[in-house]
Amino acid sequence: MTASTSDPIVRMERVNKHFGDLHVLKDIELAVKPGEVVVVIGASGSGKSTLIRCINGLEEFQQGHIEVDGNQLIPDGKSSKALQRIRTEVGMVFQQFNLFPHLSVLDNVTLAPMKVRGWSRADATETAERLLDRVGISDQASKYPSQLSGGQQQRVALARALAMEPRLMLFDEPTSALDPEMIGEVLDAMRELAREGMTMIIVTHEMGFAREVADRVIFIHRGEIVEEGPPKQVFDSPVNERTQSFLARVLKH
Amino acid sequence: MEVTFQFDWAAAFRSIPHLLPGIPWTLLISFGGLAIGFFIGIFFGLLRISPIRWLRWPAILYIEVFRGTPILVQVLFIFYGLPQLLGGPINALTAGIAAIAVNSGAYISEVVRGGVQSIERGQREAGLSLGLSRSQAFRYIIWPQAFRRMIPPLGNQGIISIKDTSLFSVIGVGELVRQGQIYIATTFTALEVYFMVALMYLVITWSLSIALRMLERKGLVGQ
Numbered sequence: 001m002t003a004s005t006s007d008p009i010v011r012m013e014r015v016n017k018h019f020g021d022l023h024v025l026k027d028i029e030l031a032v033k034p035g036e037v038v039v040v041i042g043a044s045g046s047g048k049s050t051l052i053r054c055i056n057g058l059e060e061f062q063q064g065h066i067e068v069d070g071n072q073l074i075p076d077g078k079s080s081k082a083l084q085r086i087r088t089e090v091g092m093v094f095q096q097f098n099l100f101p102h103l104s105v106l107d108n109v110t111l112a113p114m115k116v117r118g119w120s121r122a123d124a125t126e127t128a129e130r131l132l133d134r135v136g137i138s139d140q141a142s143k144y145p146s147q148l149s150g151g152q153q154q155r156v157a158l159a160r161a162l163a164m165e166p167r168l169m170l171f172d173e174p175t176s177a178l179d180p181e182m183i184g185e186v187l188d189a190m191r192e193l194a195r196e197g198m199t200m201i202i203v204t205h206e207m208g209f210a211r212e213v214a215d216r217v218i219f220i221h222r223g224e225i226v227e228e229g230p231p232k233q234v235f236d237s238p239v240n241e242r243t244q245s246f247l248a249r250v251l252k253h
Numbered sequence: 254m255e256v257t258f259q260f261d262w263a264a265a266f267r268s269i270p271h272l273l274p275g276i277p278w279t280l281l282i283s284f285g286g287l288a289i290g291f292f293i294g295i296f297f298g299l300l301r302i303s304p305i306r307w308l309r310w311p312a313i314l315y316i317e318v319f320r321g322t323p324i325l326v327q328v329l330f331i332f333y334g335l336p337q338l339l340g341g342p343i344n345a346l347t348a349g350i351a352a353i354a355v356n357s358g359a360y361i362s363e364v365v366r367g368g369v370q371s372i373e374r375g376q377r378e379a380g381l382s383l384g385l386s387r388s389q390a391f392r393y394i395i396w397p398q399a400f401r402r403m404i405p406p407l408g409n410q411g412i413i414s415i416k417d418t419s420l421f422s423v424i425g426v427g428e429l430v431r432q433g434q435i436y437i438a439t440t441f442t443a444l445e446v447y448f449m450v451a452l453m454y455l456v457i458t459w460s461l462s463i464a465l466r467m468l469e470r471k472g473l474v475g476q
Contacts, residue, residue, distance in 0.1 A: 056382055057381075058378050058381065058382065084384065084386065087381060087382055087383070087384045088384035090382070091382070091383075092379075092382040094375060094378070094379060096373075096375050098373075098375040098376060098378065098379035099379075100376065100379070100380075100394055100398075101398065102397050102398050102401070111383070111385075111393060112380075112383035112384055112385060115385060115389055115393065116383065116384040116385060116389075117384075157379075160383070161382075161383070164383060164384060170382075
């Protein structure tokens, strides 16, 4: 292994975000190494979604600095070239799937590789079919998103992000909008991705899943990282009082 | 002297060949004007939602001025007023098309704005997160969806503009109402002729409604 591959793929340094009077992110320090799976937990409104949305520039921040795969993001969104490169290398899966309703499943997956990477339709289609097969949707490629179940839609969204061959995947509460019986199929697909060595930052409320796949768990409270460590440590013997009371609340159910 | 209160169907039918020459003019003014108005509407509608404030400003001004003044005044201004400014006459057909264009353009601007703003934020975010540029996200993701939602209000505007052309009889362009007026001047059959004129408008607007409904149904695939 060369030195560069073990360098962090994401590095956040003293990142602060304000929204009016609200201090949404406070001095966030985070480094994620290639192949690492980091799970971010915390109460709703704690800033965990905002944190990962800063990494691909869907949210601006006011102070600090973010580096993704060698590209620098500076405060107030004034780095559009770097931002474009980052977004090309970083995939994202959203809570509400955000599939394109006017495009077929196949076209959802081939759009970005063709328009951004400049692939031919044949190449993009071949990749899309392979990915759809991998997430178990190959027989639905010609359907439209509205004709699929929530779990299927989210797996298409995963295939769509993977089609860009990202170096890092961000997941923003990928199972929160799903019916309980469909959560498993999405988590399975993510589990497989983690096994293959994809670098992943996952915001989730699925504590069992977090314990199983995470290399590291980060607990955020009111915009601050108050605890982080291997899942065993964070879940079984949390040091911070906030983490203890949060886990007591979510694990009781 | 005998006074008849009866509707004279024969007179109504006799007027048809005299009214028909008005239809091409009505269609030309409405659809010519609407076609230009559509592009004006896209232009100012997008300016209206620009993130840059000084670009929004001219759009707001344009929309308020042409939505806030009567189309009759607009066409009189163009036909009688503008020549004084330009130093040469403007023909009635051009004036009519221009009036429909600037008037419908103001309303279509708002239709475009509403359509684009109705697309969920997540659609744009999904596109950007895949590496699409802002203009690619607009072109491939937002616009196709927004356009489908714009079809019903665009249809409304089309029907309104077709009917608005009837006002242009005042500048002497030979559209439907004008042809009716000319014919009535020699036959004095106002009841029957205006009835037929109304019927012809109805046929035109109805055809448009049906065409739009078909277009909408086709566009529903995948929604």
